[in-house]
Amino acid sequence: LFYNTGAGNGFSLCLDCGRVETSHDLLIGHRRLRGGKDDKDDTSCTAKHVHDHIILGSRLKTDFTEIRLKNEDGSFVNDEKLMYSLGVIFSKTLANYLAINENELGFGVKRYSNYRTIFIYDSAKGGAGYASQFAMYTEEILKEAFSVLYNCDCQAACTKCLVDRSTQWHLDKLDRELAYTWIASALKSSIPTDLKELYPNANSFFGNLASEISRLDYHFGIRSINIHINDDLQGWDIDELSWLETIKRNCSEVNLVSNGELRYANTQDKLTTYKIFHKYGLKHNIIKDKALYQAHISLKLNNNEIVSYVSKAAYADLNKDWAFNLEEPFYKVLLSDWMTYPDITLPDLSNTKLFESRYVKIPFHTQSNKLAKLMLENLSNANEFLTKVKGKEFSVSYYDKYNQSEFSERLMLQFIDEFQNLAAISVSSLNVHLESSAFKSYKFPYYIIDNYKEIQDYQHDLNNLSQAYNFKVFVTEERRLPHYRYFEFKTDDLSFNIRIDGGIAHGFKPIDRLLSQDMKF
Ligand SMILES: [Zn+2]
Numbered sequence: 001l002f003y004n005t006g007a008g009n010g011f012s013l014c015l016d017c018g019r020v021e022t023s024h025d026l027l028i029g030h031r032r033l034r035g036g037k038d039d040k041d042d043t044s045c046t047a048k049h050v051h052d053h054i055i056l057g058s059r060l061k062t063d064f065t066e067i068r069l070k071n072e073d074g075s076f077v078n079d080e081k082l083m084y085s086l087g088v089i090f091s092k093t094l095a096n097y098l099a100i101n102e103n104e105l106g107f108g109v110k111r112y113s114n115y116r117t118i119f120i121y122d123s124a125k126g127g128a129g130y131a132s133q134f135a136m137y138t139e140e141i142l143k144e145a146f147s148v149l150y151n152c153d154c155q156a157a158c159t160k161c162l163v164d165r166s167t168q169w170h171l172d173k174l175d176r177e178l179a180y181t182w183i184a185s186a187l188k189s190s191i192p193t194d195l196k197e198l199y200p201n202a203n204s205f206f207g208n209l210a211s212e213i214s215r216l217d218y219h220f221g222i223r224s225i226n227i228h229i230n231d232d233l234q235g236w237d238i239d240e241l242s243w244l245e246t247i248k249r250n251c252s253e254v255n256l257v258s259n260g261e262l263r264y265a266n267t268q269d270k271l272t273t274y275k276i277f278h279k280y281g282l283k284h285n286i287i288k289d290k291a292l293y294q295a296h297i298s299l300k301l302n303n304n305e306i307v308s309y310v311s312k313a314a315y316a317d318l319n320k321d322w323a324f325n326l327e328e329p330f331y332k333v334l335l336s337d338w339m340t341y342p343d344i345t346l347p348d349l350s351n352t353k354l355f356e357s358r359y360v361k362i363p364f365h366t367q368s369n370k371l372a373k374l375m376l377e378n379l380s381n382a383n384e385f386l387t388k389v390k391g392k393e394f395s396v397s398y399y400d401k402y403n404q405s406e407f408s409e410r411l412m413l414q415f416i417d418e419f420q421n422l423a424a425i426s427v428s429s430l431n432v433h434l435e436s437s438a439f440k441s442y443k444f445p446y447y448i449i450d451n452y453k454e455i456q457d458y459q460h461d462l463n464n465l466s467q468a469y470n471f472k473v474f475v476t477e478e479r480r481l482p483h484y485r486y487f488e489f490k491t492d493d494l495s496f497n498i499r500i501d502g503g504i505a506h507g508f509k510p511i512d513r514l515l516s517q518d519m520k521f
Pocket residue numbers: 027028029030047048051
């Protein structure tokens with residue numbers, strides 16, 4: 001069950017155009033180790049609050065749907081009376097539609113800084129999976145809700161429409177006319193005519209692509225999936241694809257389809273291609289004429305239905321936001337034919353020598369200054385490599401936009417120092433490339449694993465820490481760093497890169513919560 005992962009799939013939706021504004025990762029309570037990217041005030045605060053409100057969810061296992069609505073002018077609905085009235089009628093109508101007892105669904109109105117949301121949840125412990133079905137039947141529910149409210153004959157609310165045993169205590173928040181007026185305007189926003197001509201069965205949907213995939217998987221099961229992405233490798237970021245990992249766990253055939261000829265700027269791009277190719281399918285679609293509405297994702301369900309999500313949007317970069325940030329409206333269409341695409345032609349790496357050191361797991365309690373040793377011990381053809389570099393002096397650069405904490409700083413310095421000893425080379429300098437705009441932490445670090453607030457703080461500590469080492473250390477600010485993280489070793493006649501998946505500190509944390517002031521060198 002997708003909501004049983006402990007990272008519930010809440011979603012926000014706009015009934016105006018059917019697209020999503022943001023996804024609130026509602027049950028993800030804490031930040032990741034290098035959480036710089038997700039370190040927004042808004043996100044963490046939101047998660048906490050919602051958490052508190054799922055009163056019955058002492059376990060994080062209830063099923064719920066969070067709904068954000070838009071006014072006709074495009075702003076988010078913030079009217080408590082409207083939201084409460086809609087919450088009542090939505091949950092009642094959904095219960096009716098699913099032929100379950102009304103008390104199996106609960107609802108609440110949650111307040112954000114400048115809008116409110118309705119959340120509907122399963123009141124049964126463990127969650128029977130009712131609430132999340134709201135998004136599958138939104139249109140039907142809206143129509144039914146409208147008809148109940150519009151055809152009632154009361155002033156504001158009565159037992160035939162909005163009043164029941166629990167809402168009778170909130171009569172001041174019930175207004176049938178306010179609610180049906182909003183529903184009527186939401187129902188008016190329909191499918192564009194140019195889309196209807198192409199796909200008479202086109203439908204809008206509510207939520208983002210990730211929540212659609214989860215729902216289809218939960219209710220029907222997915223056999224195959226084609227995910228269409230662009231051909232601009234430089235813009236991809238393949239280290240944070242948790243949405244794709246989730247799909248892969250549940251679906252046997254996952255194809256990434258690059259639209260256009262992949263463009264390689266350097267060896268790192270080629271390596272990215274190999275990694276993706278071996279992890280998922282990487283297919284190739286040659287576009288002759290750009291369709292007005294392009295399929296961004298197509299799914300073959302276990303019941304043999306083929307569902308596709310189309311949009312006028314350009315194909316997007318493959319990254320962690322792929323399935324969430326829909327800037328253009330997307331629509332759901334049913335197709336009769338399943339498209340298959342050929343494998344991409346893998347890039348030529350014959351002029352590049354690759355050595356791989358692969359760890360699925362690094363032993364618990366590994367010392368932070370043993371990373372280079374671990375890497376070399378596991379390196380394919382280590383001797384060939386070591387013979388080539390031995391005795392030479394290198395200048396080193398490190399590119400890693402997530403390298404933003406004291407912990408990461410320390411690992412990086414230790415790694416270089418240990419590596420120069422083990423490989424019998426000498427390192428003259430370490431040039432740390434940083435992206436100042438990537439420093440997004442909203443507070444100063446407390447523990448050493450916390451990110452610095454500003455690049456200057458990073459630099460200050462780096463200057464101090466680097467005193468202990470025999471190579472020069474300095475920082476170069478970059479406007480934009482690539483998505484991959486790597487060390488580049490250069491000498492007059494030779495250069496090599498060490499590419500560390502995820503970056504030096506990725507996946508590691510100290511065994512204790514260490515404070516900066518407690519650290520000795
Ligand atoms: Zn929480």
